[in-house]
Structure formats: structure tokens, C-alpha cells
Amino acid sequence: xxxxxxxxxxxxxxxxxxxxxxxxxxxxxxxxxxxxxxxxxxxxxxxxxxxxxxxxxxxxxxxxxxxxxxxxxxxxxxxxxxxxxxxxxxxxxxxxxxxxxxxxx
Numbered sequence: 711x712x713x714x715x716x717x718x719x720x721x722x723x724x725x726x727x728x729x730x731x732x733x734x735x736x737x738x739x740x741x742x743x744x745x746x747x748x749x750x751x752x753x754x755x756x757x758x759x760x761x762x763x764x765x766x767x768x769x770x771x772x773x774x775x776x777x778x779x780x781x782x783x784x785x786x787x788x789x790x791x792x793x794x795x796x797x798x799x800x801x802x803x804x805x806x807x808x809x810x811x812x813x814x815x
Contacts, residue, residue, distance in 0.1 A: 753781035758794040760802040764809050772809050776802040 759777035766772055776798050782790035 754784045754787055756780045756782060756787055756790040756794050758798045760798045762802055762806060764806055774802060774805045774809060776805060
């Protein structure tokens with residue numbers, strides 16, 4: 711017999727910040743409701759990290775690192791990995807493009 715899991719709604723406060731030179735330069739906060747998956751057992755975790763060093767010219771470089779950790783059931787690990795890989799890859803490409811825009815001014 712398969713046990714049915716229930717979906718739980720949690721109210722969370724979210725804070726976003728932009729970093730530069732090791733300190734948060736701009737902070738905003740936003741409150742929202744997220745629907746989260748309640749795990750019946752201890753979840754497994756899939757971690758994906760991408761790093762890239764961009765040559766900005768004139769002997770200047772910027773290092774961009776993006777990572778995500780996705781909790782999942784062991785049976786969902788392959789699917790969670792694909793999701794994490796696509797998210798991190800897309801995000802690092804966006805960050806590289808942003809870094810190149812900053813340098814062009």
C-alpha cells in the first residue's frame with residue numbers, strides 16, 4: 711500500500727542582495743508564499759556548481775561561481791540533477807553576460 715504525501719504551504723520571508731567587493735551593496739526584501747514538497751524520509755541532495763573565469767581585458771579577470779543544491783528522493787536524483795544542471799548553466803551564462811556589460815562602460 712502506497713502512502714499519500716501531503717503538500718504543505720509555508721509562508722517565507724525572502725531577502726535578495728547583490729554582492730560586490732565582498733559586501734552586499736543593495737538589499738531588498740519581499741514576502742511570499744511558496745508551496746514546498748514535504749519529504750516523508752530524509753531527502754537526498756543533488757549539488758551542481760559551475761565556475762568560470764572571464765578575461766575582462768587589460769590583465770583584469772572576474773571569477774563567476776554559481777551553484778544549486780536540490781533536495782530530492784533517491785529515486786528522483788537523475789531528474790533533480792538535470793534540473794540543477796540546466797538552472798546553473800543558464801544562470802552562469804547570464805552572470806557572464808552581465809560581467810561583460812559592466813566592463814563595456
